[in-house]
Amino acid sequence: GQNIDQPTEMTATEGAIVQINCTYQTSGFNGLFWYQQHAGEAPTFLSYNVLDGLEEKGRFSSFLSRSKGYSYLLLKELQMKDSASYLCAVRDSNYQLIWGAGTKLIIKP
Amino acid sequence: GAVVSQHPSWVICKSGTSVKIECRSLDFQATTMFWYRQFPKQSLMLMATSNEGSKATYEQGVEKDKFLINHASLTLSTLTVTSAHPEDSSFYICSASSGDVGELFFGEGSRLTVL
Numbered sequence A: 001g002q003n004i005d006q007p008t009e010m011t012a013t014e015g016a017i018v019q020i021n022c023t024y025q026t027s028g029f030n031g032l033f034w035y036q037q038h039a040g041e042a043p044t045f046l047s048y049n050v051l052d053g054l055e056e057k058g059r060f061s062s063f064l065s066r067s068k069g070y071s072y073l074l075l076k077e078l079q080m081k082d083s084a085s086y087l088c089a090v091r092d093s094n095y096q097l098i099w100g101a102g103t104k105l106i107i108k109p
Numbered sequence B: 001g002a003v004v005s006q007h008p009s010w011v012i013c014k015s016g017t018s019v020k021i022e023c024r025s026l027d028f029q030a031t032t033m034f035w036y037r038q039f040p041k042q043s044l045m046l047m048a049t050s051n052e053g054s055k056a057t058y059e060q061g062v063e064k065d066k067f068l069i070n071h072a073s074l075t076l077s078t079l080t081v082t083s084a085h086p087e088d089s090s091f092y093i094c095s096a097s098s099g100d101v102g103e104l105f106f107g108e109g110s111r112l113t114v115l
Helices: none
Strands: A003-005 A009-013 A018-025 A032-037 A044-049 A053-057 A060-065 A070-075 A084-091 A097-099 A103-108 B004-007 B010-013 B019-025 B032-038 B045-051 B067-073 B076-081 B090-097 B104-106 B110-114
Touching (some): A003 A097, A009 A018, A018 A032, A018 A084, A018 A103, A032 A060, A032 A070, A044 A053, A044 B104, A070 A084, A097 B045, B004 B090, B010 B019, B019 B032, B019 B090, B019 B110, B032 B067, B032 B076, B045 B067, B076 B090
Parallel strands (some): A009 A103, B010 B110
Antiparallel strands (some): A018 A070, A032 A084, A053 A060, A060 A070, A084 A103, B004 B019, B019 B076, B032 B045, B032 B090, B067 B076, B090 B104, B090 B110
16 A cells, blocks of 8 residues: 655754654655645645755755655754644655645744 | 635535635646645545546545536636535645646635534
């Protein structure tokens, strides 16, 4: 079966760095997405990785290793507004998006 | 970036009535749109994939006669919840792909409450 695993919840301190991991087992691979979702709102796009390596976009970076079925989202200089759920999703060989359950990130002062 | 607009943002209806939710891609053509449902504290659940000019593809367990999806143009898809019941109360979200770099853009979501 297809599966996306990510931690349920993480806690970090304002100003620090946090890494949210995502591992996947899917039938084929056509890209991995990270989305941020604040409570009660729709998800917003953060990053898209289809090739191995690190993609940096401001305070956020996303890494992909296709051979390991592994990705992480790195958030630097954490701000209180970064408190949200972070969703990992993989597009399989049928171009269907398989979603992880999301990681709730709690930022403490 | 690309914009997807969803309307209404929230709706309250009586049990047994039907509710239509619209999803529009404002600055790009979306041949494929996706409809999701999200219950509190849970992740997105794909309901169906909507393709312009053809029938939607529904996920297992989603009743196609209850959740009617129409994708009449490259910029508009609609989801109609027919004969709504309280258990249909949820956050419904649409998304569309620009098709360029794989990004998927979401509408603002529609919160449905069935009394």
